[in-house]
Amino acid sequence: MKYYPLLRSHSAIETVILANGEYPSHPLPVGLLQQASFVVCCDGAADDYICRGNTPSIIIGDGDSISPENRERFKEILITSADQETNDQTKAVAYCLQQQRNHLLILGATGKREDHTLGNISLLMDYMHLGADVQMATDYGVFTPVQGDACFECVPGEQISLINFGATGIKGEGLVYPLSDFSNWWQGTLNQTTGDSFTIQAKGEYLIFRTY
Amino acid sequence: MKYYPLLRSHSAIETVILANGEYPSHPLPVGLLQQASFVVCCDGAADDYICRGNTPSIIIGDGDSISPENRERFKEILITSADQETNDQTKAVAYCLQQQRNHLLILGATGKREDHTLGNISLLMDYMHLGADVQMATDYGVFTPVQGDACFECVPGEQISLINFGATGIKGEGLVYPLSDFSNWWQGTLNQTTGDSFTIQAKGEYLIFRTY
Numbered sequence: 001m002k003y004y005p006l007l008r009s010h011s012a013i014e015t016v017i018l019a020n021g022e023y024p025s026h027p028l029p030v031g032l033l034q035q036a037s038f039v040v041c042c043d044g045a046a047d048d049y050i051c052r053g054n055t056p057s058i059i060i061g062d063g064d065s066i067s068p069e070n071r072e073r074f075k076e077i078l079i080t081s082a083d084q085e086t087n088d089q090t091k092a093v094a095y096c097l098q099q100q101r102n103h104l105l106i107l108g109a110t111g112k113r114e115d116h117t118l119g120n121i122s123l124l125m126d127y128m129h130l131g132a133d134v135q136m137a138t139d140y141g142v143f144t145p146v147q148g149d150a151c152f153e154c155v156p157g158e159q160i161s162l163i164n165f166g167a168t169g170i171k172g173e174g175l176v177y178p179l180s181d182f183s184n185w186w187q188g189t190l191n192q193t194t195g196d197s198f199t200i201q202a203k204g205e206y207l208i209f210r211t212y
Numbered sequence: 213m214k215y216y217p218l219l220r221s222h223s224a225i226e227t228v229i230l231a232n233g234e235y236p237s238h239p240l241p242v243g244l245l246q247q248a249s250f251v252v253c254c255d256g257a258a259d260d261y262i263c264r265g266n267t268p269s270i271i272i273g274d275g276d277s278i279s280p281e282n283r284e285r286f287k288e289i290l291i292t293s294a295d296q297e298t299n300d301q302t303k304a305v306a307y308c309l310q311q312q313r314n315h316l317l318i319l320g321a322t323g324k325r326e327d328h329t330l331g332n333i334s335l336l337m338d339y340m341h342l343g344a345d346v347q348m349a350t351d352y353g354v355f356t357p358v359q360g361d362a363c364f365e366c367v368p369g370e371q372i373s374l375i376n377f378g379a380t381g382i383k384g385e386g387l388v389y390p391l392s393d394f395s396n397w398w399q400g401t402l403n404q405t406t407g408d409s410f411t412i413q414a415k416g417e418y419l420i421f422r423t424y
Contacts, residue, residue, distance in 0.1 A: 110329075117322075117326065118373075119397060122396050138326055140326060160329075161331075163327075187329045187330060189330065190328075209326065209327045
């Protein structure tokens with residue numbers, strides 16, 4: 001059974017994708033961004049990252065939201081693509097996978113337009129299909145796309161949510177409220193852990209959100 | 213075919229539910245909150261509403277996030293319910309429907325914890341089933357739950373997203389990109405209008421997000 005440890009300030013995550021939502025403010029994503037050795041900025045997110053004194057490893061996107069100054073100054077690390085079928089976050093993930101960077105943390109993907117938030121979160125399922133070992137950390141918690149049975153490290157009494165993407169036979173252990181084959185997103189939200197780990201049994205795919 | 217006009221500053225919306233997410237800051241939801249004659253605050257949202265000099269019509273929820281001071285001061289309009297099967301937003305909608313208030317605008321439902329955001333947005337589909345004529349306005353746009361064919365007023369060139377909740381045979385007119393029976397949330401995001409209205413043909417249910 002696959003085991004998902006908690007994301008911690010000393011988790012060694014080399015590759016971070018900084019998406020173009022709200023810039024991280026919680027100490028955990030902020031710290032993980034600082035210690036990453038390879039940071040891919042999605043288009044306009046580069047402006048926020050650069051103005052804080054950082055230099056992106058790569059800037060990727062359709063080039064419509066980065067400032068003209070940074071576009072010129074960082075043109076040698078700027079990969080533009082006008083492909084309208086995918087968004088900048090997906091372009092960044094595809095680039096990382098091409099570079100054999102499969103272990104990815106996405107930051108800054110939520111907190112602005114809610115349709116972007118929904119899109120970016122749901123795309124985690126697609127990235128899992130592409131072979132990425134990916135998580136998304138927000139200012140409130142971490143989203144992990146999962147397939148099949150899995151065990152998750154957690155803090156006792158922490159709130160967790162399960163968003164079902166068509167999985168069946170869903171059962172949980174180590175959670176306060178029972179799970180079932182939820183058909184609407186909200187049904188699996190606001191559960192709570194009882195110990196320092198919980199397990200999910202399921203056929204199919206789902207998303208786990210562990211709050212900090 | 214049902215017609216959905218744009219939400220405007222002079223839209224006459226009597227009943228507003230103020231959820232416990234981020235307090236509205238965009239002028240449109242702020243203005244609609246000010247002119248509403250009946251404001252139901254979800255638990256802790258009452259604190260934010262009251263500290264801005266307002267008085268809620270009703271405060272509803274499980275009573276765990278409102279301040280002890282306001283809990284005491286407003287005890288005559290406070291309806292507490294510890295039902296763990298529904299969240300405060302849903303309790304507020306159920307209350308309004310009991311009071312024959314079917315035309316509802318939900319504000320402040322997004323912008324904090326992303327699992328709350330996902331839950332609150334998806335619950336719009338359930339409220340539609342209960343007979344509510346409901347929309348959710350955020351700082352970025354308006355979510356409308358829809359069943360079957362519909363026509364939407366819009367600003368030409370505005371971005372819109374369609375989130376599919378199992379609808380089939382989806383077709384659009386008045387949009388830049390073609391629609392299909394999307395299976396993942398992101399697939400219908402970031403479309404664009406071409407004129408001052410667009411129409412959707414579909415069997416089943418979906419959610420439309422019109423940006424401001």
